[in-house]
Amino acid sequence: MVKGPTVYDVAERAGVSIATVSFAFSQPHRVRESTRNSVLDAARELGYVPSASARGLAKGRTGALGLFSFDFLNLLPEAETDRTAIGGAPDDFLRFPVWVDEVQRGVELECFSRGYALMIGGGNKASGERAVTDIAGRVDGLIIFPRTIPAEVTRRISARIPVVELSDPEGESSLHRVTTDNASGIRQLMEHLIGFHRFRKFMFVSIPTADTEARYNAYSAVLAAHGLAVQPPLESRPGTSAVTAELIAELQDSGSLPDCFVCANDQEAVVVLETLKAAGIPVPDRVAVTGFDGIVAGRLVKPTLTTVRQPMELIGRTAVDILIDTLTDPPASPAHRQLPVSLAVRESCGCRGEGD
Amino acid sequence: MVKGPTVYDVAERAGVSIATVSFAFSQPHRVRESTRNSVLDAARELGYVPSASARGLAKGRTGALGLFSFDFLNLLPEAETDRTAIGGAPDDFLRFPVWVDEVQRGVELECFSRGYALMIGGGNKASGERAVTDIAGRVDGLIIFPRTIPAEVTRRISARIPVVELSDPEGESSLHRVTTDNASGIRQLMEHLIGFHRFRKFMFVSIPTADTEARYNAYSAVLAAHGLAVQPPLESRPGTSAVTAELIAELQDSGSLPDCFVCANDQEAVVVLETLKAAGIPVPDRVAVTGFDGIVAGRLVKPTLTTVRQPMELIGRTAVDILIDTLTDPPASPAHRQLPVSLAVRESCGCRGEGD
DNA sequence: ATGAAAGCGCTAACAT
DNA sequence: ATGTTAGCGCTTTCAT
Numbered sequence: 001m002v003k004g005p006t007v008y009d010v011a012e013r014a015g016v017s018i019a020t021v022s023f024a025f026s027q028p029h030r031v032r033e034s035t036r037n038s039v040l041d042a043a044r045e046l047g048y049v050p051s052a053s054a055r056g057l058a059k060g061r062t063g064a065l066g067l068f069s070f071d072f073l074n075l076l077p078e079a080e081t082d083r084t085a086i087g088g089a090p091d092d093f094l095r096f097p098v099w100v101d102e103v104q105r106g107v108e109l110e111c112f113s114r115g116y117a118l119m120i121g122g123g124n125k126a127s128g129e130r131a132v133t134d135i136a137g138r139v140d141g142l143i144i145f146p147r148t149i150p151a152e153v154t155r156r157i158s159a160r161i162p163v164v165e166l167s168d169p170e171g172e173s174s175l176h177r178v179t180t181d182n183a184s185g186i187r188q189l190m191e192h193l194i195g196f197h198r199f200r201k202f203m204f205v206s207i208p209t210a211d212t213e214a215r216y217n218a219y220s221a222v223l224a225a226h227g228l229a230v231q232p233p234l235e236s237r238p239g240t241s242a243v244t245a246e247l248i249a250e251l252q253d254s255g256s257l258p259d260c261f262v263c264a265n266d267q268e269a270v271v272v273l274e275t276l277k278a279a280g281i282p283v284p285d286r287v288a289v290t291g292f293d294g295i296v297a298g299r300l301v302k303p304t305l306t307t308v309r310q311p312m313e314l315i316g317r318t319a320v321d322i323l324i325d326t327l328t329d330p331p332a333s334p335a336h337r338q339l340p341v342s343l344a345v346r347e348s349c350g351c352r353g354e355g356d
Numbered sequence: 357m358v359k360g361p362t363v364y365d366v367a368e369r370a371g372v373s374i375a376t377v378s379f380a381f382s383q384p385h386r387v388r389e390s391t392r393n394s395v396l397d398a399a400r401e402l403g404y405v406p407s408a409s410a411r412g413l414a415k416g417r418t419g420a421l422g423l424f425s426f427d428f429l430n431l432l433p434e435a436e437t438d439r440t441a442i443g444g445a446p447d448d449f450l451r452f453p454v455w456v457d458e459v460q461r462g463v464e465l466e467c468f469s470r471g472y473a474l475m476i477g478g479g480n481k482a483s484g485e486r487a488v489t490d491i492a493g494r495v496d497g498l499i500i501f502p503r504t505i506p507a508e509v510t511r512r513i514s515a516r517i518p519v520v521e522l523s524d525p526e527g528e529s530s531l532h533r534v535t536t537d538n539a540s541g542i543r544q545l546m547e548h549l550i551g552f553h554r555f556r557k558f559m560f561v562s563i564p565t566a567d568t569e570a571r572y573n574a575y576s577a578v579l580a581a582h583g584l585a586v587q588p589p590l591e592s593r594p595g596t597s598a599v600t601a602e603l604i605a606e607l608q609d610s611g612s613l614p615d616c617f618v619c620a621n622d623q624e625a626v627v628v629l630e631t632l633k634a635a636g637i638p639v640p641d642r643v644a645v646t647g648f649d650g651i652v653a654g655r656l657v658k659p660t661l662t663t664v665r666q667p668m669e670l671i672g673r674t675a676v677d678i679l680i681d682t683l684t685d686p687p688a689s690p691a692h693r694q695l696p697v698s699l700a701v702r703e704s705c706g707c708r709g710e711g712d
Numbered sequence: 713a714t715g716a717a718a719g720c721g722c723t724a725a726c727a728t
Numbered sequence: 729a730t731g732t733t734a735g736c737g738c739t740t741t742c743a744t
Contacts, residue, residue: 159403376730725735
């Protein structure tokens with residue numbers, strides 16, 4: 001591609017200085033109308049496209065925000081391998097949007113409507129650090145998913161531009177954060193399961209990570225308050241439905257299936273659902289299953305998944321809002337906004353689950 | 357946020373020149389290991405994050421590709437208004453990813469794995485031109501959806517950077533293009549409907565745009581080849597299910613319902629499906645319905661939607677591939693890659709539609 | 713209202 | 729192997 005025209009070319013053609021060209025675009029009212037028109041005409045005739053690099057260098061701001069999205073599903077070789085594991089439908093549930101995608105959509109929409117461009121970066125364990133640094137150098141503010149980047153890297157970046165972490169309340173962090181009220185969601189869910197369905201024996205399903213800690217703690221607290229026993233969580237591995245299958249088979253053999261599996265998130269729940277189906281254990285008749293998040297796949301499985309819905313689009317929009325606020329006038333301390341969640345009663349708990 | 361450290365700071369701290377700092381990062385082998393380490397250390401200690409603007413300005417390339425995505429659903433006020441129109445489920449089908457989202461995912465994945473950052477821009481009719489020009493100034497190559505941007509703007513941009521248009525085969529264009537074999541898809545579909553189901557009376561459903569022209573033409577050709585009558589298409593309006601409902605009511609009243617509605621795309625088909633359900637006309641028993649595209653929502657409706665699946669992720673990946681190829685060595689003439697489609701026989705045509 | 717000129721932070725010759 | 733230096737294209741005082 002031929003080198004594009006610059007301010008100099010436009011200025012020459014319009015018979016003005018480069019400063020005037022710049023003004024004609026950025027502060028139209030400061031140049032006489034006739035001058036402005038000749039500049040605009042020249043620009044049009046030449047096919048002038050301003051260089052964002054030059055502009056960014058000169059202004060010290062790029063006008064773009066960044067979202068760094070670890071590609072959980074597609075770039076990690078492990079996940080790739082196990083893609084066909086769920087329900088034998090290689091092409092199916094794993095292709096539906098998950099939490100990350102729905103949050104991303106919120107980020108996009110808010111960026112566009114606020115006049116910012118969005119730079120998306122992705123990486124895996126290997127490319128992670130350089131990839132996130134790269135994108136950090138391109139934007140005025142950055143949004144990151146929790147626990148995807150070493151804290152040290154995050155700290156370095158946040159010394160230069162504002163960073164919002166999408167995280168659970170637990171994490172002590174000096175970054176801006178948007179969180180959701182996990183504890184309240186679990187409480188609503190458990191009250192429904194205990195109070196309405198009269199379930200007594202529960203089992204929590206989760207990989208043991210910080211992500212699910214708040215949920216597990218709230219779950220334990222509710223059980224304790226009701227004088228119910230808290231079993232140790234069933235430690236599945238993400239994406240590896242084989243492990244889950246084995247664990248569930250053991251439970252069945254020992255006659256110790258619970259009344260209800262409370263899964264730490266919807267993806268776990270879908271795996272559990274499919275595993276139970278494969279084992280010939282009817283859901284919700286023999287055992288109920290619940291999730292957490294509210295991803296699309298939860299409406300596709302049969303029975304449909306009772307879950308706690310997070311306002312994913314809003315999470316994304318809120319993160320952008322924090323960034324723009326911060327850019328406008330830097331707050332003294334890191335912003336933290338907590339968003340509400342809501343119970344979605346569907347079929348997998350034993351309800352009819354019509355309306356959503 | 358405090359101004360971040362620059363090459364000068366790093367150079368000073370490491371006791372070298374800025375050129376050495378630059379080399380230490382870009383051509384590590386060209387500097388002595390001890391020197392390189394002291395530079396890297398200094399950078400780490402200072403929390404150095406290279407400025408992409410400066411780098412882009414100096415190199416003439418940004419290392420990012422762009423995707424300009426008109427936000428069909430969420431930024432156009434018309435659509436917003438009618439969001440609740442489908443099946444009375446305000447929150448439902450329209451929130452699922454559509455064609456655009458799935459293509460975007462392919463673009464993202466390919467960019468990341470090829471080491472490019474992705475700049476996403478969005479706009480509506482009003483902000484469109486300036487928004488797309490803005491993003492064009494930020495990237496080394498741009499991908500656009502068909503008919504979202506005035507040809508003149510596209511031309512101007514493509515004089516500066518390579519542009520790939522995701523489009524139908526019909527469009528005569530000087531841009532790079534990736535298309536799908538619409539005609540073949542329709543042919544496979546029609547052969548199934550005519551040959552297997554023995555349908556005779558068809559009605560094509562589509563808004564009359566260039567998008568659907570190739571599909572309609574192929575549809576007509578197949579009917580003609582079978583000696584079947586071609587009715588004028590039922591001209592629904594996108595998102596306005598009320599119009600569709602009215603048209604279908606008329607058909608029913610006059611006793612002229614077809615054997616099968618062949619919809620130009622899945623979104624239309626979902627509307628038709630819901631409309632027929634509301635009118636108490638059983639699908640597929642009284643009348644069959646088919647779509648085109650293969651979006652997620654097609655698997656959610658009841659009956660599930662028989663359709664022609666486009667390789668959406670691959671479309672996105674291919675566009676990126678073209679751009680990177682072009683950047684590497686500019687081709688003499690615009691690239692054009694046509695991708696195959698495949699028939700997805702599900703329930704709405706009268707099949708059992710188990711496997712996908 | 714417009715022009716002149718000094719950077720913004722980095723890369724890439726070209727010198728040494 | 730490392731340093732010097734001239735831009736890259738634009739914004740922004742400061743003059744005029």
